[in-house]
Amino acid sequence: MAKIIGGITTAHIPAIGVAMDKGLENEPYYRDLFAIYPPIREWLEEEKPDIAVLFYNDHGLEMFLDKKPTFAIGCAPEYENADEGWGIKPIPPVTGETELSWHIVNHLIENDFDPTVCQDIKVDHGATVPLTLLWPNFTYKGIKVIPISINCERHPMPKPSRSLAFGKAIGDAIRCWDKDSKVVLLGTGGLSHQLDGPRAGILNAEFDNWCMDKIVSDPEAICQYSNVELVEKGGAQMVEIAMWLAMRGCIEGEVEERMRNYVSPISNTAVGVQLLIPKD
Template structure:
């Protein structure tokens, strides 16, 4: 039966994509961040997961302010990345897993969530950059993608608790899937940053370290703040931590941290990468 092997949590800054495109991984500015992926590469090579369920936020590629779902789940046979103006031309397509996608959709609706279902969907840098970081140089991605988009843009935003509960529902859905796939969970975005307004450039290392400290052993500690509290603490884009919170909720086994990397700043963003092992496999 299906298993969840672990979780990968990482920033998805477009500047990282440009650094990859320009081959700047060993540049002194970028090297401390890219070095954080060595244990991730080792983990993926060892576990060889079949499916990646990715909690992320869309940046206007599929949804805009006039039509912004709180949650949207992809159920397409294939996804493609489109350049949003950052000059990141990642061409490798992402194979989907429609059967497992629909199973997850059906189960989360049964859990009283109401996601938008997307049988045709593009993915932006919030998916493309983490995939390029995790599988650099591969001719094709050795994994199937199920994207789950969370609204971090148009208020009212979902609460951290709501996102955590969504992740738990997704984890339960995977546990009842009758296939034999090994699944890795992604949470992308953050950490603290704000790109506009009077607080442009805002960073909060104290809040970032609070999140990193509690993500594995005590994720419910991250639920004490409302989404608006997080905007105040971490910046208007720092609220992307709710993607991490949802992904952590999907890890339903015994979770322990294998690696953590924090680097500040990367393109006005506090960037981090965390690798968690879900050591008790999830079985139906």
């Protein structure tokens, strides 16, 4: 049977992708951020997962305001990237895992979720920046990826509790898949940040660290907040914690926090990184 070996939270800030393209990792502005990732890369190299289930939000590359599914799952054999206007170079195609993707879709529908199925979709920086951070030099080519998008741009968005329940259903689907595969989960997106408007640049480190505590010990506690309350506490893009909740929901029971770091601000965004391992 398939086995979930761990979950990783990470930012997907476009400026990170530009910095990697330009070789700026050791510049003072970025140094502390990029110093976070080598231990996680070492863990991935040691564990060698077969599949990455990647929770992200599409920022308009494929799912714009006129067509915005609440939950969407990639079921394609390959995913391409395209120029989004941020200055990030498009990355080589990402290999999909169609069999597990369809298994997840069927399981979700049998358990009262109705995701949009995407058999031809380009993935944006929400997916590509985490892949290049965790598998630099395009070494993600050795792993199959299932991109799962959650709406974090247009209201109404899924409640935090719904994103957590969505992840729980996906975790159940993975565990009952009858293939001997190792699966790693990626919950992407920043913590407190807002990119425009009068509150642009808002950060709330105290609330961010509380959320990181609760992702480990009590993810349901985050669900006490509505999306509006999350915006009030951490800015318009704080709702991206939906991807973290979905990732954590996939893991049954308790987790060991193997690593944690928090850096701010990078492009006016608080970056939280965690490595969570399921407890036996």
